[in-house]
Amino acid sequence: xxxxxxxxxxxxxxxxxxxxxxxxxxxxxxxxxxxxxxxxxxxxxxxxxxxxxxxxxxxxxxxxxxxxxxxxxxxxxxxxxxxxxxxxxxxxxxxxxxxxxxxxxxxxxxxxxxxxxxxxxxxxxxxxxxxxxxxxxxxxxxxxxxxxxxxxxxxxxxxxxxxxxxxxxxxxxxxxxxxxxxxxxxxxxxxxxxxxxxxxxxxxxxxxxxxxxxxxxxxxxxxxxxxxxxxxxxxxxxxxxxxxxxxxxxxxxxxxxxxxxxxxxxxxxxxxxxxxxxxxxxxxxxxxxxxxxxxxxxxxxxxxxxxxxxxxxxxxxxxxxxxxxxxxxxxxxxxxxxxxxxxxxxxxxxxxxxxxxxxxxxxxxxxxxxxxxxxxxxxxxxxxxxxxxxxxxxxxxxxxxxxxxxxxxxxxxxxxxxxxxxxxxxxxxxxxxxxxxxxxxxxxxxxxxxxxxxxxxxxxxxxxxxxxxxxxxxxxxxxxxxxxxxxxxxxxxxxxxxxxxxxxxxxxxxxxxxxxxxxxxxxxxxxxxxxxxxxxxxxxxxxxxxxxxxxxxxxxxxxxxxxxxxxxxxxxxxxxxxxxxxxxxxxxxxxxxxxxxxxxxxxxxxxxxxxxxxxxxxxxxx
Numbered sequence: 001x002x003x004x005x006x007x008x009x010x011x012x013x014x015x016x017x018x019x020x021x022x023x024x025x026x027x028x029x030x031x032x033x034x035x036x037x038x039x040x041x042x043x044x045x046x047x048x049x050x051x052x053x054x055x056x057x058x059x060x061x062x063x064x065x066x067x068x069x070x071x072x073x074x075x076x077x078x079x080x081x082x083x084x085x086x087x088x089x090x091x092x093x094x095x096x097x098x099x100x101x102x103x104x105x106x107x108x109x110x111x112x113x114x115x116x117x118x119x120x121x122x123x124x125x126x127x128x129x130x131x132x133x134x135x136x137x138x139x140x141x142x143x144x145x146x147x148x149x150x151x152x153x154x155x156x157x158x159x160x161x162x163x164x165x166x167x168x169x170x171x172x173x174x175x176x177x178x179x180x181x182x183x184x185x186x187x188x189x190x191x192x193x194x195x196x197x198x199x200x201x202x203x204x205x206x207x208x209x210x211x212x213x214x215x216x217x218x219x220x221x222x223x224x225x226x227x228x229x230x231x232x233x234x235x236x237x238x239x240x241x242x243x244x245x246x247x248x249x250x251x252x253x254x255x256x257x258x259x260x261x262x263x264x265x266x267x268x269x270x271x272x273x274x275x276x277x278x279x280x281x282x283x284x285x286x287x288x289x290x291x292x293x294x295x296x297x298x299x300x301x302x303x304x305x306x307x308x309x310x311x312x313x314x315x316x317x318x319x320x321x322x323x324x325x326x327x328x329x330x331x332x333x334x335x336x337x338x339x340x341x342x343x344x345x346x347x348x349x350x351x352x353x354x355x356x357x358x359x360x361x362x363x364x365x366x367x368x369x370x371x372x373x374x375x376x377x378x379x380x381x382x383x384x385x386x387x388x389x390x391x392x393x394x395x396x397x398x399x400x401x402x403x404x405x406x407x408x409x410x411x412x413x414x415x416x417x418x419x420x421x422x423x424x425x426x427x428x429x430x431x432x433x434x435x436x437x438x439x440x441x442x443x444x445x446x447x448x449x450x451x452x453x454x455x456x457x458x459x460x461x462x463x464x465x466x467x468x469x470x471x472x473x474x475x476x477x478x479x480x481x482x483x484x485x486x487x488x489x490x491x492x493x494x495x496x497x498x499x500x501x502x503x504x505x506x507x508x509x510x511x512x513x514x515x516x517x518x519x520x521x522x523x524x525x526x527x528x529x530x531x532x533x534x535x536x537x538x539x540x541x542x543x544x545x546x547x548x549x550x551x552x553x554x555x556x557x558x559x560x561x562x563x564x565x566x567x568x569x570x571x572x573x574x575x576x577x578x579x580x581x582x583x584x585x586x587x588x589x590x591x592x593x594x595x596x597x598x599x600x601x602x603x604x605x606x607x608x609x610x611x612x613x614x615x616x617x618x619x620x621x622x
Contacts, residue, residue, distance in 0.1 A: 007200040012163040013049040013190070014056075015201050016119065019170050020090070021060040024210045025178075027086050034178070034211055035117070036079060036087050036458065037062035039072035043094025044133065045121020049195035050092055061090075064457070064490060067482035069093045071450035073105020073116065075483065078414070078447075078454030080114045081437050082462075085246050086213060088115035088177055089454065095121035095192065096134025100146050104444065107153040109185040112269070112441035113246075113309075113333075115177035118154070122147050122189040125161055132192075147189040155184030161191065163199035178213050180246070180332035180348065215247075216332055218347030218355055225343050226304075226328045227359045233302035235368050236262045239285060239314065242269030243307020243331060247349035250433050253306060254278070256353050261363045262304070263372035265293035267314045268425050270307070272436040276429035280369075282376045283587075286320060287313040288422035288440075290587040291382070292375035297321055297589075305329045307349045309336045313440060316589030319617040330356075340619060382586055383427050389554035394575060395582025396423040396471075398554045399499055403469060404429055406561050410463055412437065412455055415471040416447035419506030419583070420499070424471055426584045446480030448472040449496060453483045456492040467495055467565065474500040477537065481544075487570045488545035495564045496546075496572045497557075498537045505579035514595050515607030522579055541572035548572040590614040 010018065025034040040063050042051050054063050066072035069091070076089040093099045099120040109116040123135045123145055131137050138144040151157050156176040158169045173186035230236060244253050250273055257264050257280045265285040266273055274281040283290030285297055297303075297320045305327055308314060315321070318340065329342035330352045337344035345352050387401025400423055403413075409431040415424045416439040424438055437455060439447045448470050456468040477498050487494045503522035511521060518525040523532040541548040547569055551557045557575055564571035592615075595608040 006203055008203050008206065009198050009200050011049060011053070011196050011198050012160060012166065013053040013195040015163065015199070016166055016170065016188075017050070017053040017057050017061065018206050019166070021057050022206055022208045023174060024208060025086060026210055026212050031210055032087070033060065034087055034174070035061060036083070036089050036461070037064065038090035038092060039064045039066045039075055040092040041066045041069055041072065041094070041098055043096075043098050043121065045095030045098065045192055046092050046119070046190070046195075047094070049192070050119060050190065054092075064486070067486055068480065069098050069101035070104050071446070071480050071483050073102050074108065074444070074447045074450035074480075075454030075457070075486075076116045077105065077109050077112065077114050078437065078451030079458045080109075080116060081112075081451075082412070082455040082458035084248065084434075085113075085115055085183055087458070088117060090117040090119050092119040093121065095123060096136075096146060100149065103149055103153060106150055106185045106187065108439070108442040108444045108447065110153050110155065112439070113183045114185070115183055116185040117173065117177060118150070118185060118187045120147060120187065120189055122159060122191040124193045125191040126193055147187070150187045153185070154187040155182055156186040158187070159189035159191070160194055163194065163197050163201075167201070167205055174211070178211055180214060180216065181334065215348040215351050216346065218330075218345045218352040222343070222345045223352070223355050223359055226345055226356060229302055229326050229328055229343055230304065230360055231362050234365060235296070235300050236302045236304065236364050237296055237300035238262050238264045239267060239303060239305040239308055240264050240270045240273040241267045241306060241308025243349055244270055244273050245434050247307060247332075249307070249350035249353060252350050252353040252357075256357050259357065260360060261369050263296055263364070263369060265289075265297065267308050267311075268421065268438050268440045271425055271428070271438055272430045272433050275431065275433060279373055282372045283379050284425045285314060285589075286316055287589050287591045288425045288587075289589060290379045290426060292372070292379035294320060294587065294589050295375050296372045300325055303327045305342070306353065307331060310339050311441070312591065317592035318619040319590045319614055321619065323617075323619055379587070383429070386584055387427055393578035393581040394553060395577055396420055396499055397427045397582060397584055399497060399557060399575060399577070400424055400427045400471070402554050402558045403497065403561060406558060406565070407431070407469060408466060410435060410466040412459060412466065412468045413471065414448055414452040414455060414468060415439070416451065416476065417443040417445040418473045418476055418504070419501075419509070420471045420473055422506070423584055426587050445476040448476055449481055449494070450483045452494050452496075453487050453492060456487065456494060457490070460492060467493070470494055470496040472496060472498055473505070474498065474502070474535070474537070475504045478535070481540070484541055484546050484570060484572065485544040493568060494570045495561070496541070496570070498541075498572060498574045499577045500534065500537065500574060501577045501579040502534070503579070508579065509583065510593070513607065514593065514611065515601060515604035537574040538572070546570040546572045548574070550574040590617070592618075
């Protein structure tokens with residue numbers, strides 16, 4: 001490396017890592033690196049140059065060794081969620097399949113609006129050695145390769161074809177990662193030769209820079225329109241989404257609801273905006289929601305949606321609301337703020353709620369608020385019965401109830417696709433705000449353990465005395481479990497509950513509910529499996545270095561959970577649950593699924609007719 005007063009000669013890879021290590025963010029008056037480090041698996045596409053650069057910055061940017069590239073991306077997503085999108089991790093993978101394994105992770109981050117930087121190997125820019133190991137040759141366009149597959153699933157994409165490009169590309173990528181509206185993954189393709197090329201970079205490029213996340217001030221006219229709509233409301237309701245937490249607007253949301261006495265319901269991503277005992281928390285809304293929230297949603301005439309993209313599990317495929325209900329949508333993203341004839345307030349949730357509060361002289365009618373609270377009490381009674389255990393089959397809800405009773409208030413709960421997200425959303429009683437991560441934005445099986453590992457890395461930086469608790473089914477466990485090993489290696493303790501129902505039971509339930517016969521979901525219903533047998537999850541987890549035990553019932557689960565809490569090592573608890581009995585039967589809104597319009601099965605035909613009977617309630621979006 002050579003340098004002068006004005007320039008520093010570095011390789012492309014060295015410059016990327018040096019620049020990244022000098023980017024800071026201010027959080028609550030404290031400066032820290034905006035990038036908390038990275039997850040990496042080295043191969044020929046990134047080890048020689050990017051690996052060399054990372055070795056020399058490992059104190060500033062610690063590199064966690066991954067077991068699978070997709071799981072590395074999930075861990076980065078879990079890290080970003082725990083830090084409320086204020087900090088992020090990078091992922092680096094080799095050219096070819098190592099990089100393509102990250103496509104699903106990028107899609108998850110994109111759907112959830114999460115920051116993640118992908119530094120991925122690429123084929124040689126000169127093409128002198130082509131075709132190289134793991135290169136996908138495109139006969140019509142030699143510039144088109146595996147890395148182009150990321151374009152639909154990232155917010156920012158660039159292929160670095162000259163070292164000088166990063167002077168523009170890196171700030172643009174970071175601006176995307178920190179932008180409240182455009183937040184999502186950023187991808188940089190790094191050809192193997194270009195990574196090692198040198199350039200005399202301007203020294204000022206590497207000076208320390210402190211970033212602050214932009215808060216977009218709402219337009220006064222949009223606030224005024226929203227005020228007029230709310231003042232006319234006889235049955236108002238607030239939908240609190242995940243954006244409330246990302247804006248750090250929980251206090252403003254709570255104050256607004258209390259001052260104007262407006263009932264609040266939560267989305268899946270917005271779970272834990274309010275504690276369960278808050279008297280204006282009417283419960284989770286939508287397909288995996290509560291009778292209480294869905295009952296008031298059907299009757300609400302003005303709906304204030306804060307920080308939500310109004311996904312179909314929230315809206316019941318747009319049947320959850322009266323067709324003439326007026327939606328007001330506060331969102332940093334213009335795309336989300338204008339959905340379904342909403343009066344948009346394009347702006348930061350904290351600033352928008354503050355402005356709305358200052359301009360609004362209004363309180364909801366007492367009889368409406370009392371009605372909402374009564375509905376919530378009914379739902380609380382149902383949940384209490386649902387999570388109770390005794391002389392009945394083991395269920396997800398019972399396991400959730402046991403953990404809910406014994407965990408600390410600030411422990412973080414993580415769940416993802418399958419039956420558990422619905423059960424956690426419906427049955428978990430929030431003890432402290434911001435403590436629930438139910439990944440249903442992309443509904444990605446396999447996120448649970450990896451996402452929790454990333455969250456635990458972040459949690460160790462901010463709340464080291466609390467635990468991260470994973471609810472995972474056997475289906476998701478079999479898809480991705482190797483970060484049990486990662487958590488043990490890195491000494492980032494997890495408590496993992498593996499609830500074994502013998503296959504993909506929730507999809508079997510959907511299959512049956514639409515009139516179809518059980519087929520290819522539960523192990524016992526797979527014609528290609530002559531002799532089904534259960535995996536020894538305890539032995540498997542123990543082989544990865546975790547403490548592991550199997551319990552027979554919820555009472556034993558409680559004792560095991562106490563042991564896990566007392567331990568300083570990743571602890572896996574396995575319990576069988578019934579695939580048919582014990583599902584939460586109440587609280588569901590309609591969900592649109594495609595079903596056969598013609599069939600030889602009377603059951604499928606009847607289910608189709610029954611399912612379609614609710615379509616008349618669907619808002620058409622115009």
